[in-house]
Amino acid sequence: MKQQEESIRTVGLDVGTSRIVTACCDGAERGFESQLNAFVRIPHAKMAESMLHKENVPFQVQRDTIVIQGNEAQRFADLFHLETNRPMTQGFLDPSEAESVPMVKKIIETMVGKRNGSRPRVCFSVPAAPLNATESLTYHEATLRQTFDELDYEVRSINEGLAVIYSELEDTNYTGIGISCGGGLCNVALAYLSMPALSFSIPKAGDFIDSSAASVTGELATRVRIAKEATFHFNGHFTDKLQQVLTVYYEDMIHALIAAMKDAFSNAKRMPKLAKPIPMVLSGGTASPQGFRDRFEKLLRASDFPIEISEIRLARDPMTATANGALVAALTEM
Ligand SMILES: Nc1ncnc2c1ncn2[C@@H]1O[C@H](COP(=O)(O)OP(=O)(O)O)[C@@H](O)[C@H]1O
Ligand SMILES: [Mg+2]
The missing domain is CATH 3.30.420.40 (ATPase, nucleotide binding domain)
Known part of the structure; x- marks a missing residue:
């Protein structure tokens, strides 16, 4: 029983407009990983596909294009003088971008992974509503939750600013x-x-x-x-x-x-x-x-x-504070 408990992966997840960051607890060590929340399309060719595969570049084939996501997207955009595409704008998933959800899902899936069948426990950050704005966060948060359901993760969410407090103000x-x-x-x-x-x-x-x-x-x-x-x-x-x-x-x-x-x-x-x-x-x-x-x-x-x-x-590390705070929340509340 104990053994099984320990193998459950607990992850703090910062879903940001420009970067997705994970904080994981592996034993006493805390590990962080970050991927650009971006993707780029290049024309499909059999040879290119097998080379990317050989080089371990994460990609998907969609009809006549190869979609490269995460950190590698930037490198390929530079190489081929392309602009990277981003699934989120100003903090939120864009409901008019049909592609955004599968992209974010793919990046998260690659980062969180799955271990011997146990459901990962994930606490993800959500932005607060803009000051004095009437628009709501419902679409963004509900869509992410649905995505996590499909991935079979156990999830809860934390407000981003609060995550920073959890990380830094003990x-x-x-x-x-x-x-x-x-x-x-x-x-x-x-x-x-x-x-x-x-x-x-x-x-x-x-x-x-x-x-x-x-x-x-x-x-x-x-x-x-x-x-x-x-x-x-x-x-x-x-x-x-x-x-x-x-x-x-x-x-x-x-x-x-x-x-x-x-x-x-x-x-x-x-x-x-x-x-x-x-x-x-x-x-x-x-x-x-x-x-x-x-x-x-x-x-x-x-x-x-x-x-x-x-x-x-x-913050001790400004780039990982939100993910770290989300991990603190996951470890104490889940
Ligand atoms: N060394 C740096 N100096 C200045 N700005 C930086 C640096 N590193 C990252 N940024 C900027 O920080 C922003 C991304 O911050 P991040 O916390 O990852 O945002 P998000 O949560 O929106 O994904 C981008 O505008 C990026 O250009
Ligand atoms: Mg962030």
């Missing part, structure tokens, strides 16, 4: 504000003793920075993103135009995020009465450039913020 008994700055969205949650009090998202994050900078410099957004990820940092001496333009839109995003928090926290009816200052944690790919935390803190301290903040820290 020392304050999970009291504080968790923020994930990703590709499509910035997600914010405030929790008191692990209980979520308020959460929301704003549709301004990495993709917004890329497309805005691209429209100014006249480059492709994909190219801007690659340059941004490779070299962007705050407080640089700008030798090229792109760095300066990226700083402008980065600051625009930070201002929007702070303004949204001020709005949400001062108007919330269900805010807990906080006896002392609480910490704030920043995570996600967009929070990872050098100097981001410092710039964020400077702008937040200069704003008339409605809650007393004890410290602003960067």
